[in-house]
Amino acid sequence: MQKLGKNVNGYRGETIDIRAVLEDCVAAACACAWAIEEMQAAQGLSLLAFTRTASRANHRAARIYISTGIHGDEPGGPLAARLLLQENQWPASLDLWLCPCLNPTGFALNRRENAEGIDLNRQYLQPRAAETVAHIGWLQRQPSFDLCLCLHEDWESHGFYLYELNPDNQPSVAQAIVEGVAKVCPIDRSEIIEDRAAQNGIIRPSVDPRSRPEWPEAFFLLTHKTRLSYTLEAPSDFPLRTRVAALVAGARSAIEAIGSG
Numbered sequence: 001m002q003k004l005g006k007n008v009n010g011y012r013g014e015t016i017d018i019r020a021v022l023e024d025c026v027a028a029a030c031a032c033a034w035a036i037e038e039m040q041a042a043q044g045l046s047l048l049a050f051t052r053t054a055s056r057a058n059h060r061a062a063r064i065y066i067s068t069g070i071h072g073d074e075p076g077g078p079l080a081a082r083l084l085l086q087e088n089q090w091p092a093s094l095d096l097w098l099c100p101c102l103n104p105t106g107f108a109l110n111r112r113e114n115a116e117g118i119d120l121n122r123q124y125l126q127p128r129a130a131e132t133v134a135h136i137g138w139l140q141r142q143p144s145f146d147l148c149l150c151l152h153e154d155w156e157s158h159g160f161y162l163y164e165l166n167p168d169n170q171p172s173v174a175q176a177i178v179e180g181v182a183k184v185c186p187i188d189r190s191e192i193i194e195d196r197a198a199q200n201g202i203i204r205p206s207v208d209p210r211s212r213p214e215w216p217e218a219f220f221l222l223t224h225k226t227r228l229s230y231t232l233e234a235p236s237d238f239p240l241r242t243r244v245a246a247l248v249a250g251a252r253s254a255i256e257a258i259g260s261g
């Protein structure tokens with residue numbers, strides 16, 4: 001599979017009608033008994049969150065959080081969230097949290113930032129964007145998670161890759177994710193990706209969030225909500241269907257690996 005060669009100086013591929021995609025997500029979530037919440041960010045601007053619990057009084061299910069759509073020029077993420085909801089194939093004993101679009105105004109403009117020009121994925125230490133304030137407020141009302149997955153796309157990459165944040169050296173699901181994705185999408189096997197050392201599509205940055213001033217969502221999650229976080233990056237110079245398949249396969253592989261671990 002070859003890159004399309006469309007992405008010159010940025011994402012130049014297909015765009016999505018985010019409102020329609022989110023309506024589909026709500027319909028699928030309703031049909032499968034998810035709880036649906038709207039986080040009010042500003043006048044006329046809310047973010048959706050879906051929750052599905054399997055825990056019972058005598059049994060604590062694994063808790064998995066999935067978010068996407070924080071960058072408005074990465075349509076593969078919300079489409080992957082929609083497909084995950086529509087296919088509704090989850091291991092029975094999981095508690096699930098799913099935020100299908102953290103930057104609705106960015107998608108309307110097909111740009112990374114929100115309508116005010118703020119990169120929401122740099123807001124999580126000192127948030128001023130209404131979306132991030134609302135999202136953090138909602139996250140603080142949720143329990144901790146055993147696994148967090150943030151679904152992204154990278155317009156420059158030569159294939160799929162991921163970032164793993166696993167400071168306690170828990171059993172890694174990185175290899176399982178890459179193997180799952182490799183069935184549907186090329187893997188970027190470069191030794192350097194985004195200026196970081198990579199191995200078979202896996203970047204394990206040794207960063208202390210406290211040393212960084214502009215936190216991505218994953219740093220907030222790692223600091224406050226989880227000890228195991230993956231950021232999945234689909235290559236957005238490949239066909240949209242391939243990228244959606246990559247993110248869905250990656251999420252499924254991670255979930256299955258946690259469920260069977």
Ligand SMILES: [Zn+2]
Binds near residue numbers: 074
């Ligand atoms: Zn992104």
